[in-house]
Amino acid sequence: MPVILVASLDQSAAIVEYVRNRMAEQGVDSLVADVGFRGDPTHHADIPREVVFEAAEQTVETLRAMSADEAGGLIASALSSLILDYYLEGKADGVFAVGDRIFAPIAIKAMHQLPFGIPKLVVTTPSDGSVGTMAGSRDILILDSVLDLASDDRISRGLLDNVSLAMSGMVCGDGQDSSPSESALKPLVALSTTVTTEKAVHQSRIFLEGKGYESVIFHVTGPGGRTMESVINEGQVIGVLDITTAGLSTQPMEPEIVGPDRLTAAGRRGIPQVISVGGLDSTCFASDAVITDSFRHRPSHVREDLRVLVRSSAEESAELGAELARRASASTGPTLICLPLRGISSLDAEGEPFWDPDADAALFQAVRDHASGAARVVELDHHIDDPEFCEAMVNSLTEMIAED
């Protein structure tokens, strides 16, 4: 059960050696992959940097001529493919990266492209704390260290001992296979949620489970929408119940976090999807302080984590509906858009602060106007939280899956 140990061997060779020995004591072998491109390697690598660079169709010279960001992106993609090949061939059971504040982001980017479940651990040496934010969309364990770690003192060693043991524990444990419960045989459906659609998602999940499906639920505020698209893209789910498309409204505020790919993976893979408009009544701001002027005087709601939701206007709602319908219409598989005519989030219901039938009407009309191709539209005289609406979405999806 070898671990691929990723590092820049012109910088971190001593740490790599230490960690490798510590894992070996636990019976875990490692394959050292060198991805440094600035200095010259001081140690032997099992996967030399030239192999990684070749996979990236680059030489050390071309990489050095690029910006750190560009070179890092190319190396990350190539590294990710190499690791995945090793993993799929049974030659690697996990990835462990040790890197500085320049290199750690490359390792994290590469790990973002690996499926969930492969043990992933990154130690940054040292970081100013900025690396920790980068992991959010994958199952990556990060230790963001302010210690140099190269100094071989007892505090640094204690830290490296712990991460080596953590990695060893992940690949030695029989966790991945020990509980092949019957649920592993159930078909898996991806659901999208956010705070204001939790009730609808919870109910839909129960309906799905009643029909013998398993659900994986992504929080699509922040980077979760990107994660959901990538899991769909990897073929891990059989269908998608995309109740919460709120990422479309937050995208203009946080374009890099939400990403341009929301609502595209299921359509590209041609798997059945039911889409709704949950959470499109609001744009999510990181705090009250960053609300931009055009949003300032609208109805707003402060979440428990102090993020602030601001009501979408009728004009924005129309744009969001058109964009949603366009993305859904590009699908190559069965696609249904379900419109809950009595409100699209827990805040958008009669008596609640975001209740705005005109804005919702503009959203619905734009969906009707722009839906074409594979995308059918159904309208139900329910609120999104109504069990009848959730059951109807689930029934439609499971019928589409059965016919697919």
Place this chain on the structure above:
Amino acid sequence: MPVILVASLDQSAAIVEYVRNRMAEQGVDSLVADVGFRGDPTHHADIPREVVFEAAEQTVETLRAMSADEAGGLIASALSSLILDYYLEGKADGVFAVGDRIFAPIAIKAMHQLPFGIPKLVVTTPSDGSVGTMAGSRDILILDSVLDLASDDRISRGLLDNVSLAMSGMVCGDGQDSSPSESALKPLVALSTTVTTEKAVHQSRIFLEGKGYESVIFHVTGPGGRTMESVINEGQVIGVLDITTAGLSTQPMEPEIVGPDRLTAAGRRGIPQVISVGGLDSTCFASDAVITDSFRHRPSHVREDLRVLVRSSAEESAELGAELARRASASTGPTLICLPLRGISSLDAEGEPFWDPDADAALFQAVRDHASGAARVVELDHHIDDPEFCEAMVNSLTEMIAED
């Protein structure tokens, strides 16, 4: 070898149960500590919330009446003390916290108060990515998940399996004790570094090692200065070679990250310290975009990680020198301030972009003017990177330690 499993049992009981069972399969027991204060617990806790609240001298009612931040801070401190007691009594070997975006920061704050080396792991469920930045000053492994994890699907389970195995690996492994090399017997000295003082720190470390000392090196840009102060405070080092006091200049820019405690712990504990002025020639900005107007037209230097250093003015240098001398003068133990008259960082040398003898002279004069009490000042006609300067600092420190 039990693990303290920290969670809010009104929210995360199902995850706690799953993780507890997975660790038990690996032979690891857990003690569940409940620290929720919003809803009512749905499961039994080994350390009930009332015990934690009592240690915080609060009731659930008083906590609920506070802001989340205030309540969280009190709970974190109390939790930290309880965990430390268990650890010191041999009743706990690690801490594993599972929490949402409200709760995870409480667990992380509590872990910040625990010594290095105790295995610490936090899983946030789900997070918007903001939690990852919080770990930076301790050896905390963080998995910042966008998955709900409560849905018991195969992807969430795979993730929880991995973290359970990682935690089990850390506490089962004999890592902490397996290599009691002779270095464990050497006296340990704390050093402070940043990019522009790396050469001086590296040389000093070699001199220290030649004299039979072990070094632990903290990067004091960002939260590393806070970490160094806390490690000194815990009594883990016998002396401090505080070459890089650059945190003082960055503090006005990043007050919460640097913290007000730099240069205070050694003085409070009364252990020998040698202080220099490394890196006080510059203020560190997170990027070019955030440079404030008064810094805009000064000499600047872009680091490899795109952080930008801007030259300190003579006026600022005088203020920094005074502040450094005041903090050093409050020491209760032997304290020496070493001034390198030919430049205070690798950028501040003849021919380098930050070379500014007038600004340095203002710094040095302010140090001379404000040093009093325990703090003596020596001046050397060297650059900070000169081996002679480093050797002199090391000789002074080791003499002070020998006499102490």
